[in-house]
Every structure is written in structure tokens, then in C-alpha cells.
Amino acid sequence: MDEQPDKTSTADPAAEPAVAPPPAPAPEPVAAPGPGAPSAEVLKAEQLSVYYGPKLAVQGVDMTIPTNNIVALIGPSGCGKSTILRCYNRMNDLVKTARIEGKVLYHGADLYSSHVDPVEVRKHIGMVFQQPNPFPKSIYDNIAFGPRVLRMKVDMDEVVERCLHQAALWDEVKDRLKQSALGLSGGQQQRLCIARALATSPDVLLMDEPCSALDPVATARIEDLMQELRKLYTIVIVTHNMQQAIRVADRTAFFTVEVPSDGDRYGVLAEFGDTDQVFNNPIDERTKRYVSGEFG
Amino acid sequence: MASTKKTEVGAAPDPAASLRRQRVRWGEKLIFVVLVLCALVSVVTTIGIVVALVSPTIDFFQQVPIWRFFSTEEWAPTFEPAMFGVWPVVVGTFNVTFWALVIAVPCGLGAAIFMSEYASERVRKVVKPTLEVLEGIPTVAYGFFALTFVTPLLRDNWPSFLGEPPGIFSAGSAGIVLGIMIIPTVASIAEDAMHSVPNSLRQGAYALGSTKRQVALKVVVPAALSGIVAAFVLGISRAVGETMVVLLAAGNTPNLTISPVESIQTMTAFIANTATGDIGVGTLKYNTIFAVGSLLFIITFTMNYFAARVVRRYREAYD
Numbered sequence: 001m002d003e004q005p006d007k008t009s010t011a012d013p014a015a016e017p018a019v020a021p022p023p024a025p026a027p028e029p030v031a032a033p034g035p036g037a038p039s040a041e042v043l044k045a046e047q048l049s050v051y052y053g054p055k056l057a058v059q060g061v062d063m064t065i066p067t068n069n070i071v072a073l074i075g076p077s078g079c080g081k082s083t084i085l086r087c088y089n090r091m092n093d094l095v096k097t098a099r100i101e102g103k104v105l106y107h108g109a110d111l112y113s114s115h116v117d118p119v120e121v122r123k124h125i126g127m128v129f130q131q132p133n134p135f136p137k138s139i140y141d142n143i144a145f146g147p148r149v150l151r152m153k154v155d156m157d158e159v160v161e162r163c164l165h166q167a168a169l170w171d172e173v174k175d176r177l178k179q180s181a182l183g184l185s186g187g188q189q190q191r192l193c194i195a196r197a198l199a200t201s202p203d204v205l206l207m208d209e210p211c212s213a214l215d216p217v218a219t220a221r222i223e224d225l226m227q228e229l230r231k232l233y234t235i236v237i238v239t240h241n242m243q244q245a246i247r248v249a250d251r252t253a254f255f256t257v258e259v260p261s262d263g264d265r266y267g268v269l270a271e272f273g274d275t276d277q278v279f280n281n282p283i284d285e286r287t288k289r290y291v292s293g294e295f296g
Numbered sequence: 297m298a299s300t301k302k303t304e305v306g307a308a309p310d311p312a313a314s315l316r317r318q319r320v321r322w323g324e325k326l327i328f329v330v331l332v333l334c335a336l337v338s339v340v341t342t343i344g345i346v347v348a349l350v351s352p353t354i355d356f357f358q359q360v361p362i363w364r365f366f367s368t369e370e371w372a373p374t375f376e377p378a379m380f381g382v383w384p385v386v387v388g389t390f391n392v393t394f395w396a397l398v399i400a401v402p403c404g405l406g407a408a409i410f411m412s413e414y415a416s417e418r419v420r421k422v423v424k425p426t427l428e429v430l431e432g433i434p435t436v437a438y439g440f441f442a443l444t445f446v447t448p449l450l451r452d453n454w455p456s457f458l459g460e461p462p463g464i465f466s467a468g469s470a471g472i473v474l475g476i477m478i479i480p481t482v483a484s485i486a487e488d489a490m491h492s493v494p495n496s497l498r499q500g501a502y503a504l505g506s507t508k509r510q511v512a513l514k515v516v517v518p519a520a521l522s523g524i525v526a527a528f529v530l531g532i533s534r535a536v537g538e539t540m541v542v543l544l545a546a547g548n549t550p551n552l553t554i555s556p557v558e559s560i561q562t563m564t565a566f567i568a569n570t571a572t573g574d575i576g577v578g579t580l581k582y583n584t585i586f587a588v589g590s591l592l593f594i595i596t597f598t599m600n601y602f603a604a605r606v607v608r609r610y611r612e613a614y615d
Contacts, residue, residue, distance in 0.1 A: 094502060096416070119505050127503035133496035136519050146504035149514065193500070200504060 040067050040107070042204055042234045043088055043125075047102035050083050050092065057083050058267040060102070063253055065204075070226060070235045072245035072275065075255030076290070080267025081238045084255070085206050087111075088236065089125040090118040106204075123150055126197030130209040132189035134181035134196070139164075139173050142181045142192055146200040159199055166232075167195035168225050187218025194225065198233075205229065207237040211244065223248050242291060245275060252278040254287045349593060352578075352586035359580055365587070371550035371561075373584045374570060380584070382591065384550035388467065388560035389592075392542055395471025395556055396478060396535040401528065403475070404482030405517075408524070411483070412490035413512040424487065430480040439544030442473035447545065460557055465547025468556025473545065474535050482531040489523020490516050522606045529603035533596045539564040563592045 043065040050057045058080030065071050073081040083092065090111060092098040104111045111121055123146075134142050143160045146152075160177065164170040169191045173184070181192055190210060197205060207226075211219040226235055226248050239245050245252050253272040259265045271284040282288045357365070360380045368381030407427070411420050447462065447469040454461035462468055493516050501515045517524065539562075547559025548569055561569075567585050575582050 089503060091499065091503060094499070119507055122503055123505035129496060129499060129503075131496055133494070133500040135497060135500065135515060145501070145514070149501070149504060149506045149510045196500075196504065 041065065041105075042067050042107065043236070044105040045084070045087070045102065046105065048084065048087060048104060049101040050080065050087060051097075051099045051101070052095065053097040055264055056266040058255075058269075059258070061269045063269060063272055065234060065236060066251075067234050068230055068232075069250040070230050070237060070248050072249035072252045073236065073238045073255060074240075074242060074245050074252060074290075075267070075270075076257060078265065078267065079255035079257050081253075081255045082208055083267070084269075085208055085236060085238050088204070088206055089122045089127055091122075091127065093118050123200050124202055125204045125206060126200060126202035127206045128190070128193050128197055128208070128210045131213050132186055132193050134184070134189050134192050136180065136182055138178045139181050139184070139192060140177040142196050143199045146196060150200055152200070163195040163198045166198050166229065167191045168221065168228070169195055185218070187214050187221060190214060190218065190222060191225065194222070194229075198229075202233065204234045204236065207235060209238050209240060212240060219244070242279070246279055249275045251275060254278060254282075254284070254290060256286045256290065345593070349586050349590045352583045353590045355578070356580070356583035356587040359583065360587075369552055371566075374581055378580065382588065384552040385561050385563045385566050385588065386591070387552050387554065388546070388550065389536055389562040389564070391467045391554050391556070391560055392471045392474060392546060392562055393532060393535045394554070395468050396474035397528070397532065399472050399475025400478045400482050400531055400535075404479045404486060404527070404531065405524065407479065407483035408486035408490055408527075409512050409517070411487045413508070413516060424484065427480045428484055431484075433477075435477065435538060435540040436544070438473050438477045439541040442469050442541055442545035446473055462557040463547070463559055465545060465549075465559040466557050467546050467553075467560045470542045470544075470546035471556065474538055474541050477538070477541065478531040478534050481534055482527045485527035485530060486520070486524045489520035489527065492523075493519045522609050526603045526607040529599055529606065533599045533603070536599070537564060537592065537596050539568050543568050563588050567592075 041064050043063075045061045045063045048061040048063075049059045061084055063084075073085060075081050086092045087100060087104050088106075088111070092100070100112060106121070106124070110116070135145060137145070140160055143163050144156050147154050147156065147159055161170065161174075164173060169188060172188060173192075176183075181189065184192060190213070194205070194210075211222050214222065223244065226237070229235060237245075237248065251273065252275040254270050255267050256270045257265050258268050271278055271282060271287040273283075278287060279291050282291060364380050365382050368379065369383055370379035370381045371384040372379040411423055411427075415423060447464065447466065450466070450469055450472075451461050497515050497519060498511050501511045506514070542562045543565045546562065546565065548561050548565060549559040550561045550566070551558055553560065567588055570581065571585050575585075
């Protein structure tokens with residue numbers, strides 16, 4: 001990585017080590033901690049409840065997500081697992097009626113404190129969606145999008161190559177970086193979206209059912225990839241597929257639906273523990289019934 | 297009486313017989329024919345227009361050689377001696393259209409971005425239908441608006457560094473009002489294009505730390521670009537074909553200029569101005585109208601054709 005006089009803004013050859021993003025408002029450690037970093041708490045939800053308008057969606061979630069772990073959120077439809085995931089990067093802000101109670105801490109800093117900029121939060125906490133959603137731009141421009149909008153002073157070619165390597169996509173696309181991302185297969189598009197999320201050097205990667213639109217081969221590739229990424233990032237994944245949770249996750253959170261006799265249903269966190277324990281030796285009765293296939 | 301009743305009752309127990317066609321449903325056939333005729337009206341009309349244009353146009357070019365039509369610079373077909381260089385009215389049309397676009401491109405795009413990306417659903421539900429109602433204002437009203445409001449406004453406030461102020465009739469005044477007139481068309485179609493950009497793209501951009509402005513300008517507008525271009529082409533077609541505003545506000549002086557302050561004549565204004573009751577069928581003057589009409593038809597048809605192609609390409613992107 002050579003030092004060149006950098007011209008901020010868009011395009012290419014402004015050079016600087018790719019890892020250092022611009023300073024954040026809160027005193028947070030930036031960039032991805034290496035594999036040897038201490039197993040700190042990256043994200044912590046404290047009595048987190050989410051409302052859509054007057055309606056309670058999820059109630060009272062307490063959950064701590066340690067560094068360099070893969071945490072799976074599982075549970076039946078409507079249990080609020082995606083809602084909780086979207087609290088971690090404040091994507092719920094985009095829903096006008098959404099409102100939270102309780103706290104979400106990121107390295108100890110409250111993400112919902114009034115002086116936190118949601119745009120900055122999303123720089124540190126990347127997200128991959130259920131449907132691959134590449135922009136109708138070239139493969140290169142898809143990856144470069146994040147660093148460009150954040151005006152990161154980086155060597156763009158280097159970032160694109162690194163992220164595509166990390167997402168195990170480089171060999172397949174290196175000869176057609178300038179071609180449209182829409183020409184890729186579904187699995188490739190999803191890996192491109194992962195690469196795109198990595199380009200802003202986030203600390204955490206949130207994945208909202210990233211494999212539900214993919215075939216088993218593509219799913220297996222993404223799961224392998226997650227094991228690689230786990231060394232550098234903390235991953236929170238929502239999945240409908242319990243086998244996937246067993247295969248990839250270090251820890252699993254099981255959400256379920258409460259149906260009060262006199263009101264609307266809402267989600268709660270029933271159990272959170274090591275994946276092995278949650279599936280093989282669940283403490284909560286509801287978890288036991290769910291993982292044994294009795295409902296959901 | 298009794299016997300008829302008996303046969304009816306007797307027929308009922310046979311289930312197979314009850315399936316037989318009892319009567320021809322003429323109503324259904326009639327509806328079908330009426331609906332097909334409705335659909336054919338516009339097609340037949342278009343063909344009819346072409347046919348009606350062709351014969352006088354051919355007559356015209358037998359009297360006036362085509363090179364004189366396209367290579368001389370004087371347009372005075374109703375004077376003596378008559379001059380048939382069509383460029384002044386073609387350039388007049390594009391002069392006005394250009395100034396219309398100077399207004400309509402930023403305003404139409406801005407309005408579309410506002411409605412699609414910034415306005416709340418409630419505001420959008422009010423603003424968009426309102427804008428579409430504006431499309432229905434008679435063009436003659438816009439013409440008087442240009443003549444009695446915009447022209448005096450320009451003349452009174454004309455900054456001296458821009459040179460001579462516009463006259464009573466000017467291409468610029470007509471162009472500005474034409475631009476205002478096509479804003480609803482442009483904004484409405486461009487907004488449709490932006491609104492149909494999948495939300496997943498916006499979410500993807502937000503998740504990468506984009507601001508609202510970046511989402512709008514770097515994701516939504518590029519993704520909807522072909523639809524936006526189509527909106528502008530349709531707006532241009534409308535401006536090119538418009539008659540009343542230019543007839544009232546731009547004057548009626550064939551003038552080979554792109555200056556906004558001068559009086560000009562457009563193709564449509566020439567036609568409207570010349571096609572009066574006392575014109576003799578089959579005369580050169582009469583045929584001239586059709587020659588200009590044919591040219592106008594070719595220009596707008598070509599533009600609509602390309603707009604339709606762009607729109608089709610844009611549809612392929614997301615369906």
C-alpha cells in the first residue's frame with residue numbers, strides 16, 4: 001500500500017491503508033478487531049422492546065453478542081427476530097412508526113442516544129439482506145459504493161479486490177469487474193452483497209436470512225464464507241433454517257411468540273445460549289418443543 | 297298451457313340435455329365487437345392521419361423541390377414571391393422546446409425526486425393527483441398566462457447584462473410557460489419510474505451508511521434513469537406538438553434564431569395560423585400545411601418511438 005496524495009471524494013487511486021475509517025462520533029473502537037482480540041461484548045441489548053405505532057412487536061430482549069462469534073436468531077414467523085436484528089444498525093429508523101424502548105449498546109455506547117448518527121452506525125455495522133440486492137451498477141461500483149458515499153480515503157482497487165477475496169468471489173468475477181452485477185447468479189449476487197458490506201470495514205455483519213433465496217450449493221458456500229469471516233467480524237444471522245443455525249452459529253437465540261388472551265401477539269426472547277446447549281439441552285419448554293419440531 | 301309445463305318438467309330430469317346450448321348469447325358477441333371497435337378507433341385514426349398527410353405532401357413536393365424545402369433559409373410560403381425554406385419554423389420549434397426543457401428538466405426531476413423519496417405517503421397521495429390534474433388545464437390558458445403574465449414579468453425585470461429585453465412576443469416567454477406546462481407530465485412519469493425502484497436497493501444503500509440524498513441521487517435516480525429519460529422525451533414530444541401557447545406568446549414571425557428574446561414561429565403555429573377557412577383546397581398554400589404537418593408528424597413519431605424503446609428497456613431491468 002503506497003502513500004499517494006489523496007483526493008478524498010469518489011473514484012480510485014486515493015491511497016491509504018484500507019482499514020482506518022473516518023472517526024466516529026462516539027468513542028468506539030474502529031475497524032475490525034483481529035482474530036486475537038479479546039472476547040469483548042460487541043453488541044448488547046438491554047430490556048429492548050420494539051413498537052410499530054401502538055403495537056408491541058418484541059418485548060424485553062436481553063442479549064449480549066460477543067466478539068468474533070456467529071450468533072443465530074431463530075424462531076417462528078412473527079417472533080421479531082428480524083426486528084431485533086434491524087435495531088442493531090438502526091434500520092428500523094426507516095420505518096416511520098417504529099419506536100424502541102430499552103437500550104442497544106455497541107462497545108458500551110448507546111446506539112439510540114440522541115447524539116448518535118444512524119448513518120455512522122451503519123458504517124460500523126453492515127447488513128446483508130434476505131434477497132440479494134446488488135445495485136444495477138457494475139460489480140466494481142457495487143463494492144465501491146460504500147467507501148464512496150462515506151468518502152473514505154482508500155485505494156479503491158485494493159478495497160474491491162480485498163472484499164471480493166474475502167467474499168470468495170474474486171476468482172469468479174475478476175475478469176468482469178466492469179460488467180453489471182445483475183448478470184451474476186443469485187448465489188454470486190449474495191456474495192457480492194457480502195463483499196459490498198465488507199467494503200466499509202465494518203465491525204459487525206448483520207445477516208437477515210441471507211440464504212433463504214439461494215439453492216443448497218450456494219447456501220453451503222455462504223456458510224463456509226461465514227466461518228472465514230468470523231475470524232475478522234462478529235456476525236449476527238437471522239435464519240428460518242434450524243440446521244443452518246446448528247451448522248454455523250456459536251450461540252443461538254430462540255425467539256417465540258406470546259399470545260396474550262386480551263391483545264395482539266408479540267415476540268419474546270425465550271432462550272439464549274451456546275448453540276449446542278439450545279438445541280440439545282434446551283432449558284425453556286418452548287425451545288424444547290420448537291427444536292424438536294413440535295411447532296413452528 | 298298444461299302441456300308445455302309438462303314438457304319442461306319432463307325435460308329437467310335428463311342432466312345431459314340440460315347442458316345443451318339453449319340460445320346464442322348475442323349480448324356477449326355485441327360487447328366483443330363494440331370493444332374491438334373502440335380499440336381500433338385510435339389505430340384507424342393514426343393510419344387515417346398518415347394517409348391524409350401523404351397525398352397533399354406529395355403534391356407539395358411536386359411543386360416545390362425537396363432541396364428547396366430543406367436547404368434554403370427563408371420561410372414565407374404565403375407571401376409573393378413564396379419562399380419554402382422550412383428551417384426557420386423547425387428551428388423555432390426547437391428554440392421554444394429548448395427553453396421549455398431548461399425549465400422542465402430541473403423542476404420535473406426535482407418534483408419527481410421529492411414525491412418519490414422525500415414526501416411522506418400522505419403528502420404524495422395529495423400532491424401526485426394534483427399534479428396530474430394540472431395536465432388537464434387547457435393550453436390556451438397557459439398561452440394567456442405567457443402573454444399577460446410571464447412576458448411582462450420578463451420585460452420589466454430583464455437584467456441589463458443579458459442585452460435587449462424580450463419583445464411582446466418572444467420564444468423565451470413561450471418556452472418558459474411550455475416548460476411549466478410539461479412539468480406535470482415529466483414529474484409524474486419520472487416519479488412512476490423512481491417509485492418502482494425496489495425498496496431493497498434503498499435499504500441496501502442505507503445499510504452502507506448512505507444519507508437520504510445519496511440514496512436518492514446515487515441509487516434511485518440511476519436505477520430509474522431510462523424511465524426518467526422516457527419521461528423527458530414524452531415531455532419534449534408534447535412541447536414540440538403544442539400549438540396554443542406558441543401561437544399566442546411567441547409571435548408569428550418565421551425567424552432562424554435560437555435567441556429567447558426574439559419573436560419566432562413554430563411548425564404548429566404556422567399550421568394553425570395558415571389553416572383558415574378561406575384557404576383553397578389543392579392550392580400550394582394548402583399543400584404547404586400538409587408538408588409541414590408531415591415533418592412534424594415524423595419528428596414526434598420518431599421521438600415517441602425512441603421513448604417507447606427506452607421505456608421497454610427500463611422495464612426489463614426489474615420485472
